[in-house]
Amino acid sequence: MGNAASDATLIADAVEAAADRIVASLTDLIAFQSVSRPDPAPAGPGEEPCQRYLQARLDALGFETELWEPDPAPLLEKYRGRPGAIEGRRFERRPNLGGRKRGLGGGRSLLLTGHIDVVPTGPIEHWRSGPFEPLVKDGAVYGRGAVDMKGGVAAMLMACEILHELGIPLKGDIVFSTVCDEEICSMGALAHADRGYTADAGIMTEPTANRIAPICFGILWGRIIIDGIGGHAELTPRNWNAGGPVDAIELCRQVLNGIDLINRRWMYDPRKRHPLMEAPANIMATQIRAGEHPSSTAGRAEIVIDVKYLPVERDALGRGSHVAAEVDAFLAQICQADPYLRAHPARIEWFLDADCTEVPSDHAFVTCLQAAVTESGLSPLLTGFSSHSDIGIPTDIGGTPTVNFGPGEPSQAHQPNEHVMVKDLVACTRALALAIADWCG
DSSP states (O other), rough: OOOHHHHHHHHHHHHHTTHHHHHHHHHHHHSSSBBBBBSSOOOOTHHHHHHHHHHHHHTTOEEEEEEOOOOHHHHHHHHTTSSTTTTTTOTTTOOOOEEEESSSSOOEEEEEEEEBOOOOOOGGGGGGTTSSOOHHHHHHHHSSTTTTHHHHHHHHHHHHHHHHHTTTOSSOOEEEESOTTTTSSSSSHHHHHTTTOOEEEEEEEESTTTBOOOOEEEEEEEEEEEEEEEETSSSSOOOOOGGGBBHHHHHHHHHHHHHHHHHHHHHHHHGGTTTTTTSSSOOOOOOOOEETTTEEOEEEEEEEEEEEEOOGOTTTSSOOOOHHHHHHHHHHHHHHOOOOHHSSSOEEEEEEEEEEOOOOOOOHHHHHHHHHHHHHOOOOOOOBBBOOOOOHHIIISOOOOOOEEEEEEETTTTTTTOOHHHHHHHHHHHHHHHHHHHHHO
């Protein structure tokens, strides 16, 4: 072993021969109900068993592994104000998994990282099969997490397994990291970086349709509070300044129209655009809550917004405070257009800031990964990851330049009947194995 060309052929052949095992690894992972919730107290019943399953697989490959439940208190104390340091998170029965397979020495190390938590299923009747009863049909694997992101975790696990079975010598270490709580915040990833799971470069196997994405958006979540004045919905109202009601739902329409105006402005703002991103940063209203009674006008409304921002917009701590202030100012302008809102302005309660980052396109590891995906028959053209991922924490806090690269169409994430194509799983596994062999070898 050791000739690069012959090793590449051996790897490609071994991955193709292992296609059924790759699929089986993914179906095993999907069967664990590792659901992450806003309230972390009722841990997803499958989070710990899923991590133990992965640990056993890594132990068999010679990895030095550990499972641990992160302690939020010292993380908050150490990283307060930094990405991933979020109040109120808990990790009882929600362990992180870390592993390291040591190389022969003198080589570059590589971090393979992902999350094992998944979002809730939504209405079960929207699924054609059980969300946690994986189904292999028509060349695809169905189930919650197939794309986001147990498909990527299965691919990086099998890449390590195949290289181990082939006995290809590696000089550098392989670092393996799977975390909980990514779907709510990034404290699991923060705990990993803080514990020293770092490397010379990294791959987070989030779904990118097997494209290399060295940049992701940052995300702000905010709650716009709109106070109206409740009243009888069936009576002719008096003017609000004469004691009459004000319908908070009607005020919602004005605020939503204002958000549309902001998005139109941002379409042409160079700070909101990046050549690797298909669309500019924008504001999306994702939840609306309003009303107290069927025959009463709404006295209060809340609009939850999801705001994207780019790395060039980060503050000194790597977060989106400048963008939050920009949206606050826009909302104040929207309120100025209405007499009632001028006197009773809407306000935003910001409750999450998930960071972003960018690895230079000419970074040595990006070039290495481009060669591996080309050899796997995939496109080496770079793209942007159009939502948030955890790559900012290993990159900016852990000092490990990390890119997104994984199987599955990103649009499948969080949907009912989520599925990933088997051919994409196999191609991703092949590219990962080739990249490990090149970078670490």
